[in-house]
Amino acid sequence: MNRLTGKSVVVVGGGIGGLAAALRLRRAGCRVTVLEKNATVGGKVAERKANGFRWDLGPSLFTMPQILDRLFSDLGEKREDYLSLLPLSPACRYRWADGYQFDENEFFWSRPDSARLLHHAEGLYQLSATAFLESDPSEIWRQILNPALLPLLRYLPAMSPFRSLASASRHFYSDPHLQQFLQRFATYNGSDPELTPATFAVIPYVQARFGGWYIRGGIRRLAEALLRLIEKHGVEIQTAAEVQSIDPTGVTLASGKKIPADLIFHNGDVLRAYQKMIQHPRASEIASKMAEPERAISGFVVLLGVKGKDSSLAHHSIFFSDNYPLEFQQMFREHRPAQNPTIYLCLNSRTDPDSAPPEHDNYFLLVNAPADTANINWAKESPGYADRIIRILEKKFLPGLESKIVHKEWISPADFESRDGVVGGSLYGWASHGMIPSFLRPPIRSKLLPNLYFVGGTTHPGGGLPLVLLSAEIAVRLANRSS
Amino acid sequence: MNAREEKFDIVDQDDRVVGSAPRSEIHGRGLLHRAVHLWIFHDDGRLLLQKRSLFKDREPGRWTSSVSGHVNSGEEYDAAMRREIPEEIGVPALACRQLTRLKYFAACRETDQEFVWLYQAIHSGPFEPDPAEVAGLEWFTPDQMDQMLARQPSDFCSCLRLLWEQRPR
Numbered sequence: 001m002n003r004l005t006g007k008s009v010v011v012v013g014g015g016i017g018g019l020a021a022a023l024r025l026r027r028a029g030c031r032v033t034v035l036e037k038n039a040t041v042g043g044k045v046a047e048r049k050a051n052g053f054r055w056d057l058g059p060s061l062f063t064m065p066q067i068l069d070r071l072f073s074d075l076g077e078k079r080e081d082y083l084s085l086l087p088l089s090p091a092c093r094y095r096w097a098d099g100y101q102f103d104e105n106e107f108f109w110s111r112p113d114s115a116r117l118l119h120h121a122e123g124l125y126q127l128s129a130t131a132f133l134e135s136d137p138s139e140i141w142r143q144i145l146n147p148a149l150l151p152l153l154r155y156l157p158a159m160s161p162f163r164s165l166a167s168a169s170r171h172f173y174s175d176p177h178l179q180q181f182l183q184r185f186a187t188y189n190g191s192d193p194e195l196t197p198a199t200f201a202v203i204p205y206v207q208a209r210f211g212g213w214y215i216r217g218g219i220r221r222l223a224e225a226l227l228r229l230i231e232k233h234g235v236e237i238q239t240a241a242e243v244q245s246i247d248p249t250g251v252t253l254a255s256g257k258k259i260p261a262d263l264i265f266h267n268g269d270v271l272r273a274y275q276k277m278i279q280h281p282r283a284s285e286i287a288s289k290m291a292e293p294e295r296a297i298s299g300f301v302v303l304l305g306v307k308g309k310d311s312s313l314a315h316h317s318i319f320f321s322d323n324y325p326l327e328f329q330q331m332f333r334e335h336r337p338a339q340n341p342t343i344y345l346c347l348n349s350r351t352d353p354d355s356a357p358p359e360h361d362n363y364f365l366l367v368n369a370p371a372d373t374a375n376i377n378w379a380k381e382s383p384g385y386a387d388r389i390i391r392i393l394e395k396k397f398l399p400g401l402e403s404k405i406v407h408k409e410w411i412s413p414a415d416f417e418s419r420d421g422v423v424g425g426s427l428y429g430w431a432s433h434g435m436i437p438s439f440l441r442p443p444i445r446s447k448l449l450p451n452l453y454f455v456g457g458t459t460h461p462g463g464g465l466p467l468v469l470l471s472a473e474i475a476v477r478l479a480n481r482s483s
Numbered sequence: 484m485n486a487r488e489e490k491f492d493i494v495d496q497d498d499r500v501v502g503s504a505p506r507s508e509i510h511g512r513g514l515l516h517r518a519v520h521l522w523i524f525h526d527d528g529r530l531l532l533q534k535r536s537l538f539k540d541r542e543p544g545r546w547t548s549s550v551s552g553h554v555n556s557g558e559e560y561d562a563a564m565r566r567e568i569p570e571e572i573g574v575p576a577l578a579c580r581q582l583t584r585l586k587y588f589a590a591c592r593e594t595d596q597e598f599v600w601l602y603q604a605i606h607s608g609p610f611e612p613d614p615a616e617v618a619g620l621e622w623f624t625p626d627q628m629d630q631m632l633a634r635q636p637s638d639f640c641s642c643l644r645l646l647w648e649q650r651p652r
Contacts, residue, residue: 038540039540046538048537048543048544050544050637050638051635051637051638057537240507303537373614377611377612377614378614378618379612379613379614379616379617379618379619379620380609380610380611380612380614380619380620382534382618382619383534383619383620383621386619406634406635407635407638409534409537409544410618410619411536411537411538411618412614412618412619414614414615414618415536415537415538415614415618417615418536418538418615419538
């Protein structure tokens, strides 16, 4: 039975999690209003166009397309009518300054050491998918005790949450290059591999099993598709509507206007909601507890327009630093930009020639950066740091790059902070350092206001498009059960 | 309307104050208003430009003057200039040597309906820019400016393009 029918719901924030939740709530029969503080919806799923180039500014790697397809089918729609997904092979090309390189493709996953890793990760995935990915933290224990899953526990030792991903990488691979490859998956949600549970090795499994995909025309088309659905299904959207406070009866806008609601869904930084928005005597106490665990890193982005097409580059590439531990030491403990960072390159003009002028490429470069806007003056550091990243590529990997650049700009953690309203510009919420913050992110349902739910990358199950879509699914299910 | 939104004076065709309105209304309705721009020159003659954040709603990612800003309601041009310098680049206005008015521009489409007083000053840095306002600062020689403007004019704010074209030489 559907208990949500007829309820009025306000969704605070029109990121992908907010839009997905709004659509599911509408489908369940709610009257839904989305309030977005910026001029457009989509949150981190944004794009930049200049001088004939187009860059995706948000998440550029998309996996687990079945979760997206499920959103469409639950609404009685077909994803193919709105978006076309292109499979990427290789999913990624990894390169080192010593000349070593390999492609992450079927051949790589069939190597004996990789196959062993996948085998363990698969067991873990089956164990964790229901428990972790499909449920709220409050229900995880019940799922874990599900007798059907008990035989899968044998996979835990090699990938125990009490063991670090760095340690697991040494267990599965003897080649230091490949150890570094596995460790990199900690940075998928902005964490240090030495402190991240080995269970994160499940991420490469997900990538190997479900593939890496590109949304034709760029990731922004996803936000546009959801917006079309929103209009078609009758969800109300207000942009330039900044919510200042949330109480059990509804929300208040910065203009002072009050919007009453039976249920409130918050799509944004959970920490900031407790710090600044939630009207409850215990909100600040909970906020200070939440602020204790380490926040995930931010990112520094350089967008380049480059003359000529370099056929040695794949759609996604990673250029590894020579000293991975030093990079994390500088970011997490010295709180400064890494001097020789690992560089991620997304070149979607490889798959989508329309995103650059003829005979040109559009480089999206991303390095991890400390989520610190208090002690680092990014306005001062950014131009020099952008040039530093370009020089590393020029010197170690792509000779001649500098002279071919026809367009250059950058995005710093300070820019992310002002756009997303996320403390320090952190892109992934909390760092997954240790077992508690990794698996027990802030719950989806607020403890203080029983009619307030959270969706998005800072709540459960975590950051990244598939998980954000899942958070909307879980939140609406919980609301339906509890209302 | 945002309760904390700044208010600017509305002016007529002759730059005389005729009223005031919040920022969003002034830009939304294309009302005439006032702004200041400052060009800071290095001792070696290079010009300091400011990069706008890619997430700004107006002219994202483009290069603009070293310092620029609106004249608030009830404020004079000179006072607005002195206020914007420390706000944007973190140095006292007094530290800018030979701060003077350079040229006056009437409101037009390129200036976004702003009457602009362009100032100049000498300061070789260092600066402490406000990262919430400024994405980056860089020095350019006048030759570099001409080359970049010829190659990719869209990398510059329309107002800066006009100011540079019509600068006193």
